[in-house]
Amino acid sequence: MSGECCRDIVCEGCPVLLVIDERRRFIFRVRRGARLGSDRGVLRHDDVIGLPYGSRVRLSTGVEAVVLQPRLVDYMERGLERRSQVIYPKDHGLIVMLLDLRPGMRVLEVGVGSGYTTAVLASIVGPEGHVYSYEIRGDMAETARRNLERLGLLDRVTIRVRDARQGIDERDLDAAVVDMPDPWSILEHLHKALRPGAGAVFFMPAANQVARLLQALELSGAWTETRVYEVLLREYEARSDALRPRTTMIAHTGYILYTRKLQAQQT
């Protein structure tokens, strides 16, 4: 079978998403001689080497599973360490659109958490772009670093273990994502770090935070085009004979506030 390693064909060292059934999903890197155990049977890594992705394999018990490339959203679902509340893909998608995220952009992140959002930003800005991430807690920064390393995205990210309320080193950045409890305290430094007209997104769990940030933005007079959103994602039971929304859903992760930098009045 021809094809590119880790893109088309499973080679040693490639990441794999193994799907046994909806609840038994595993992400791992293939190592010759290794085994993956589950309550449905054992997978010998050797059995998947050389297969094209999308292939079926049999566990030791004869149970069938499927071998796939793990997407970023698959990693976020179960392939990464999580030390904090995280922003969800439904919100990441809107953030990408609001910030007009594209290859080559240089993006600021304040509040790294477990690095999930960092990964999304780094993935889309690509190897030509860069993400500058401020995180006040050293343990969080370490988790994020390990997650980004696992995803192969660490080279596009600079993690600074520092309180961004004390200042931001970078200038002329294309966009920013802020996820911290008191985002109003970062506004001045943020303004300096962004290029003219650049957008920033703030993620906040509580309505009180949104009201307070709106007030700070209004008072500053240094921002424009402010919008507040919330994304609700409904997933359906994918059954052709009984199509219906799932019984429960994630009803709230946080509010998303978007705003753009206004230039100081030139007098």
Place this chain on the structure above:
Amino acid sequence: MSGECCRDIVCEGCPVLLVIDERRRFIFRVRRGARLGSDRGVLRHDDVIGLPYGSRVRLSTGVEAVVLQPRLVDYMERGLERRSQVIYPKDHGLIVMLLDLRPGMRVLEVGVGSGYTTAVLASIVGPEGHVYSYEIRGDMAETARRNLERLGLLDRVTIRVRDARQGIDERDLDAAVVDMPDPWSILEHLHKALRPGAGAVFFMPAANQVARLLQALELSGAWTETRVYEVLLREYEARSDALRPRTTMIAHTGYILYTRKLQAQQT
């Protein structure tokens, strides 16, 4: 004022989003000597040349406006021709996440419509990537072409005015977005066009279409990891003293079905 033309500074030929107020928003390209009229006053293009984006300008009447870089979502709101129902940014965001869209990817699109989705795909795959777009209607294809040209994204897109149900030329593509009334009729050609394990997204307005496509996917046995979603976006009144969701919202654009290519069983 230093800075890069069209990124930091408004130069002749740069695109501008002029915001007078929430309802008076204009997107245009700056031409020396030109004027933009509105019921609130006239803007002389010459007045914005040399300004950093994010600056305030005065119209002939003294009314203030703001000059910004138009984002893709701004264009989609009012800067492009629209000849068809379009997919909305709320949906585009999720599609980007589901397909793991990244710089350099080669993406298939079936059903171009006005080219909005094409623009999102082209923007994120970047200059190293490419979008192959099939559209059965010549007039639609023309509209999409003009829109993409306006956005400066046409060089990354190949538009084929052809019925994809008759076949798809490309092979080994990284992802696909399908927006057509009878997506079940494209499944075999689509399967051949995708690389192993690649994902496809289908956009459908009606539940009946979803049920029928699910049935076709189940019968074919050639796809896996099928999921059905719907994105609801709530926008809020961005007032610090009276924060509340807007009274009306777009309650439905379409259902999003995601699935992945399974390899044929090797016997």
Place this chain on the structure above:
Amino acid sequence: MSGECCRDIVCEGCPVLLVIDERRRFIFRVRRGARLGSDRGVLRHDDVIGLPYGSRVRLSTGVEAVVLQPRLVDYMERGLERRSQVIYPKDHGLIVMLLDLRPGMRVLEVGVGSGYTTAVLASIVGPEGHVYSYEIRGDMAETARRNLERLGLLDRVTIRVRDARQGIDERDLDAAVVDMPDPWSILEHLHKALRPGAGAVFFMPAANQVARLLQALELSGAWTETRVYEVLLREYEARSDALRPRTTMIAHTGYILYTRKLQAQQT
């Protein structure tokens, strides 16, 4: 045709909902000799007298229409005067459930507005129950009175044109609905007016109001079982071949806060 007047059979003086099509809906009382004009034709009232409800009739043009009993929700849609923002049926339904509304209950209402909520309360408590409604604005009270009279519910309602913040006359009431901008200012009077353990619902458009009322409730220590809700109603296109949610919806009317009266500690 046998049957009861105004229940089964259209008699002179009975209310009628005439449905020509989805947008042409009229509510009126039948008067011998009268005519109803529309851009689709004229209905002679005499033509519907004696018909069972649910019958088809022909307008002067030959166009068909249907004659139905108007429900309360039909009146609220187009058969009543409206002088204010109103609470919607989707919210009324939840309020009925939260307050355990039943025949015979005595209910307080603060902020009558156009009387829509009054009508719902009066309808469910029935002839054995009663609604005491406070409204600070005389013109509103008049509108509500006319609406309730039209609905035949005025005899179950006492409207007091008075500021409830100055005191509430009634005692030992079974439930309350409060719709005013500053509901925190009514809490003490409200507490006195309710029977032990009774529930109250507050309707508020903005999140800030909810936060402030929650704070007042917490500080008072005189309430328990506080809950905050929001009801989203999606309507679908009722087409068997293309079932889909309507494109737009009422995304927000207000937040609903429920709480129950706690007895003062006996020391």
Place this chain on the structure above:
Amino acid sequence: MSGECCRDIVCEGCPVLLVIDERRRFIFRVRRGARLGSDRGVLRHDDVIGLPYGSRVRLSTGVEAVVLQPRLVDYMERGLERRSQVIYPKDHGLIVMLLDLRPGMRVLEVGVGSGYTTAVLASIVGPEGHVYSYEIRGDMAETARRNLERLGLLDRVTIRVRDARQGIDERDLDAAVVDMPDPWSILEHLHKALRPGAGAVFFMPAANQVARLLQALELSGAWTETRVYEVLLREYEARSDALRPRTTMIAHTGYILYTRKLQAQQT
């Protein structure tokens, strides 16, 4: 303390909702000498006899709890047997509004399940009204009967353990609620049982059912004013300093289809 037993004052035999904290909620009938055990301490029933509802009591451990009248929605949350999927209060509220439910109405129910909906209908039609409930499964009917007895509503309900597809005994009913897998098979009998112009609500979990019922209604030509709804209820964390929607919600229970009886054409 003066007041009416079971309404104002807890007497022997009265129902009580004991709330220790958000997760420890108990509904029981007071019996002299009895005790209620919990992992937070024991309540002696004797300690609540004579208290007004809304009072605080102390458990054996000194932990405080509150004594309240259980509402119907409290019973549905944890005070009744449940043998089936049930319709939720959010849906009951809309059903009440759609059917214009009022004291004295005679209502049909097809598919009783655990009797939750029966209880709502019986509560609102009051002692002057009546509910006729068809249930094909004897064990379900028994559960419903016990639940209704517990709620003191059984005297307003006639439960028929019978397949309504074989026929409905009653005539001239004011409204109907149908909760069965194949509601299209009941349409003719239902039509005969309703008074002219009466409304019926169908509750269905899957979109396919809705599409099929819509088709049957269209083909029959005997119904009008058909509408399809879905109710989404968001609950908020009721914290004044951090107001936010709860993280998870019930995203789907079922679709609600409303329609009205059309009279047969008189020729």
